Amino acid sequence: MALGLFTACGSDGDAGGDADTAEDFDFSCPERTDGEPAADTAANESQPFVFGTPGDPTSLDPILASDGETFRVNRQVFDTLLDADCTDTVPGLAESYEQNEEGTEWTFHLREGVTFHDGEVLDGAAVCKNFERWANFKGGYQSPNFTYYYSSVFGGFAENDPAMGIETESIYKGCTADGLDATISLSKYTSSFPGAFTLESLSIISPASIDAVADAAIPTADSPLPEYTQTVGTLAGTGPYKLENWDHSSQEVVLTRNDDYFGEPAKVKTVIFKTISDETARRQALEAGDIHGYDLAAPADAQALIEAGYQVPVRGVFNLLYLAYTQSHSPLDDHAVREALSYAIDRERIVNSVLPAGGMVATQFIPPSLEGYSEDVATYDYDAEKAKQMLADAGAEDLTITFCYPTDVTRPYMPAPKDIFDMISSDLQNAGVTVEAKPITWVDYIPTTRSGECPLYLLGWTGDFADPYNFLGTWFATESTEWGFNNPEVFDSIAAANTEPDEAKRVELWKAANEAVMEELPGLPISSSPPSIAFAPNVYPPDVSPLTREDFSQVYFTTAS
Amino acid sequence: MTTAKIEKLDRLIEATATARDAKTGSLWRQSIRRMRHSPMALTGAIIVGLFVLVAVVGPWVAPYDPTAQTWGREVFLNQNIFPGPRPENWFGLDHLGRDMFSRMIVGARQTLLVGVVATFIGFIAGAFIGGVAAAAGTFGGRWGERVEAVIMRAVDVALAIPMLLLALSVAALLGPSLRTVMIAVGVAQIPIFARLLRGSMLAQAHSDYVLAAIAIGVPKGRIVVSHILPNSLGPVIVQATLVLATAIIEAAALSYLGLGNPDPGSAEWGTMLADAQRFLSGAPQLAIYPAVGIIVTALGFTLLGEAMRESLDPRLRRQE
Numbered sequence: 001m002a003l004g005l006f007t008a009c010g011s012d013g014d015a016g017g018d019a020d021t022a023e024d025f026d027f028s029c030p031e032r033t034d035g036e037p038a039a040d041t042a043a044n045e046s047q048p049f050v051f052g053t054p055g056d057p058t059s060l061d062p063i064l065a066s067d068g069e070t071f072r073v074n075r076q077v078f079d080t081l082l083d084a085d086c087t088d089t090v091p092g093l094a095e096s097y098e099q100n101e102e103g104t105e106w107t108f109h110l111r112e113g114v115t116f117h118d119g120e121v122l123d124g125a126a127v128c129k130n131f132e133r134w135a136n137f138k139g140g141y142q143s144p145n146f147t148y149y150y151s152s153v154f155g156g157f158a159e160n161d162p163a164m165g166i167e168t169e170s171i172y173k174g175c176t177a178d179g180l181d182a183t184i185s186l187s188k189y190t191s192s193f194p195g196a197f198t199l200e201s202l203s204i205i206s207p208a209s210i211d212a213v214a215d216a217a218i219p220t221a222d223s224p225l226p227e228y229t230q231t232v233g234t235l236a237g238t239g240p241y242k243l244e245n246w247d248h249s250s251q252e253v254v255l256t257r258n259d260d261y262f263g264e265p266a267k268v269k270t271v272i273f274k275t276i277s278d279e280t281a282r283r284q285a286l287e288a289g290d291i292h293g294y295d296l297a298a299p300a301d302a303q304a305l306i307e308a309g310y311q312v313p314v315r316g317v318f319n320l321l322y323l324a325y326t327q328s329h330s331p332l333d334d335h336a337v338r339e340a341l342s343y344a345i346d347r348e349r350i351v352n353s354v355l356p357a358g359g360m361v362a363t364q365f366i367p368p369s370l371e372g373y374s375e376d377v378a379t380y381d382y383d384a385e386k387a388k389q390m391l392a393d394a395g396a397e398d399l400t401i402t403f404c405y406p407t408d409v410t411r412p413y414m415p416a417p418k419d420i421f422d423m424i425s426s427d428l429q430n431a432g433v434t435v436e437a438k439p440i441t442w443v444d445y446i447p448t449t450r451s452g453e454c455p456l457y458l459l460g461w462t463g464d465f466a467d468p469y470n471f472l473g474t475w476f477a478t479e480s481t482e483w484g485f486n487n488p489e490v491f492d493s494i495a496a497a498n499t500e501p502d503e504a505k506r507v508e509l510w511k512a513a514n515e516a517v518m519e520e521l522p523g524l525p526i527s528s529s530p531p532s533i534a535f536a537p538n539v540y541p542p543d544v545s546p547l548t549r550e551d552f553s554q555v556y557f558t559t560a561s
Numbered sequence: 562m563t564t565a566k567i568e569k570l571d572r573l574i575e576a577t578a579t580a581r582d583a584k585t586g587s588l589w590r591q592s593i594r595r596m597r598h599s600p601m602a603l604t605g606a607i608i609v610g611l612f613v614l615v616a617v618v619g620p621w622v623a624p625y626d627p628t629a630q631t632w633g634r635e636v637f638l639n640q641n642i643f644p645g646p647r648p649e650n651w652f653g654l655d656h657l658g659r660d661m662f663s664r665m666i667v668g669a670r671q672t673l674l675v676g677v678v679a680t681f682i683g684f685i686a687g688a689f690i691g692g693v694a695a696a697a698g699t700f701g702g703r704w705g706e707r708v709e710a711v712i713m714r715a716v717d718v719a720l721a722i723p724m725l726l727l728a729l730s731v732a733a734l735l736g737p738s739l740r741t742v743m744i745a746v747g748v749a750q751i752p753i754f755a756r757l758l759r760g761s762m763l764a765q766a767h768s769d770y771v772l773a774a775i776a777i778g779v780p781k782g783r784i785v786v787s788h789i790l791p792n793s794l795g796p797v798i799v800q801a802t803l804v805l806a807t808a809i810i811e812a813a814a815l816s817y818l819g820l821g822n823p824d825p826g827s828a829e830w831g832t833m834l835a836d837a838q839r840f841l842s843g844a845p846q847l848a849i850y851p852a853v854g855i856i857v858t859a860l861g862f863t864l865l866g867e868a869m870r871e872s873l874d875p876r877l878r879r880q881e
Binding site for chain 2: 280298299300302303304346349352353354355356357407415416419422423426437
């Protein structure tokens with residue numbers, strides 16, 4: 001048996017200064033330089049901490065969610081077996097864990113004396129009950145619309161519903177409980193473990209809650225989420241905060257402190273997540289004192305806010321923005337054309353001009369802090385003349401191409417989609433390509449791009465845990481309509497790396513996989529950049545997370561506002 | 562609001578109808594003579610003249626390609642760095658490193674084009690509806706009166722809807738494009754022209770020369786087309802000048818709301834204004850140039866239109 005070791009969050013770089021190049025920036029977690037000022041106890045008891053979020057959560061049941069806004073709320077209310085500090089795996093509900101040599105048996109030693117908000121006690125049986133519930137989801141619950149993360153980690157369910165299109169067999173074999181121990185058995189190792197045990201989606205909920213929702217009608221793939229996910233009261237977690245209220249009309253989720261929390265109790269009694277979708281409106285709300293912090297500040301606002309005394313802590317870099325070449329659209333199936341387009345695009349300008357300070361040009365489809373980041377991938381540095389020449393050689397001088405971009409949205413990896421679109425499309429036009437702009441609203445954007453309708457489109461990904469498969473596997477594990485290519489060499493190289501239990505070998509295999517992907521060139525990785533988060537001057541902010549996984553129980557007021 | 566609009570239109574009709582009774586010289590010659598001495602008209606004419614000149618020759622005199630992101634590497638949106646006015650870029654650079662001066666000049670043409678085409682659409686369609694209503698009301702007997710009533714109530718309903726709302730609905734139906742903006746703004750002007758022409762024609766219908774024409778047996782259709790219509794167009798043409806100003810503002814508003822030209826690179830004042838909004842705190846000049854452009858142009862057309870209206874109004878006529 002090999003003992004899983006927890007390591008503290010590494011922090012060896014200087015976050016300040018010019019951080020445009022890979023050499024002088026700490027990608028994972030810049031060190032915190034502020035001290036811990038004294039808390040104003042009266043303010044923390046009486047004053048709610050209001051945080052402006054760019055969007056509404058979708059579900060109060062973490063297993064049925066796959067978006068960051070939902071996880072922001074869930075993370076305060078529920079706990080996972082393992083937790084993430086920076087991008088490292090640290091103890092969560094489990095104080096420690098063991099794995100067997102093959103990585104197919106994971107035994108978690110749970111904390112003693114942890115109780116759920118409804119009074120139930122956490123033990124191995126409660127953990128197993130959660131895993132059994134997930135593995136035995138039926139019907140529409142198996143659709144990626146409901147359980148995207150579960151099926152991507154475990155491959156499938158106990159009985160795959162043929163209508164849901166999941167063909168791979170589940171690698172989950174079973175869970176055995178012994179007092180405070182829970183052992184999860186898998187049929188084969190993948191590199192997603194142990195990182196996957198930190199996924200917010202795999203949060204442990206109270207056994208009583210599971211019984212309460214067991215009778216919920218099984219939905220179809222397209223039906224809305226079950227009713228209990230939209231109102232508080234049904235689900236109980238173990239986290240530092242309890243769900244108090246979710247007002248859909250005023251777009252507010254109210255949390256109150258869990259006084260029986262097993263860890264350090266939260267200092268602020270009430271936390272409110274308030275949705276303000278407009279970036280400027282969020283800034284104005286902060287300046288007006290209506291909210292005490294907000295996420296996804298516009299890069300240009302960050303500097304102004306700092307000058308005005310607000311706090312804009314620097315997050316680590318753990319995301320990726322890319323331009324996809326959907327190969328089902330000719331002539332993007334021609335490697336030379338994809339290469340030419342890649343040479344045509346000046347990514348450095350996008351990073352320097354649009355993205356927050358600390359962003360960098362991406363050379364491959366994973367951020368540099370991950371194992372398996374290769375220095376030897378094929379790079380496609382900006383060269384407009386070469387691009388023009390290559391297009392001519394490939395017989396595609398008069399190329400006209402549709403280019404999709406999302407409207408009314410800012411994403412952690414993409415602060416200003418239209419500006420980025422404008423820059424890329426101007427570069428392409430300079431190389432002689434005619435670009436047809438196709439703006440799509442964010443609600444329709446992901447389904448449209450996934451269906452392969454857009455020849456060129458912008459999209460990105462924020463990592464969930466420190467594992468290359470969380471990036472590469474998301475996109476290139478098998479043939480998909482969103483990329484429209486079938487290159488077994490790429491698929492196999494990713495599968496090989498993902499299932500290699502030996503770490504040293506695995507790192508080499510991931511490097512090879514990255515090189516294979518960049519050789520295929522399914523899209524152009526554009527950048528990795530730290531999304532900006534802002535707080536009022538009288539707030540002690542939480543440790544900011546490259547995974548955008550902030551723990552608001554750390555927040556407190558230093559003075560009343 | 563609507564009543565005020567209707568009252569204003571009615572006064573304009575009355576003014577021209579009365580002006581026709583003036584004994585000396587033709588109405589238009591008199592008006593033009595009066596306008597020559599009006600500072601308001603002169604100012605308006607100069608502004609409009611300059612604007613039209615820029616719009617016509619703009620694309621040839623613009624120093625740079627308005628869509629080329631030539632200085633893209635010198636602009637830093639994330640730090641609010643927008644190289645300001647300098648010798649090679651008189652108005653500075655926009656957020657993508659394009660020359661603002663060239664964009665302003667080239668944008669003038671689009672603005673004029675939208676204004677003129679939209680007004681033309683409103684004029685033709687409105688005149689047709691108003692003309693039919695007036696002709697039916699005057700010569701169509703009892704059925705004609707009913708037709709007129711139905712048409713004019715519909716026009717009144719349309720007039721009661723705020724113009725921008727009407728334009729927005731049309732634009733939403735047709736999808737974003739430059740043509741949409743023209744049609745949307747034009748459609749929103751139809752009820753104004755319809756009401757104006759109908760009123761003007763009704764005023765003419767009772768004049769002596771029409772009576773005379775009826776008396777000598779000229780066919781009704783010919784009376785309407787060759788006698789009443791030409792003599793009723795005066796106030797409508799004046800209104801067209803005023804409407805041009807509104808059309809320019811509304812076209813800018815629609816582009817600002819993202820219903821204009823879907824090519825995000827195109828130089829259009831409303832779109833430029835919308836783009837600049839995000840950088841208002843860091844680079845207000847990006848918003849000021851197109852805003853001033855829209856205001857001054859609309860002001861020019863309004864001054865000219867008002868001056869024309871006043872010169873036709875006998876009550877405002879100065880002693881000569």
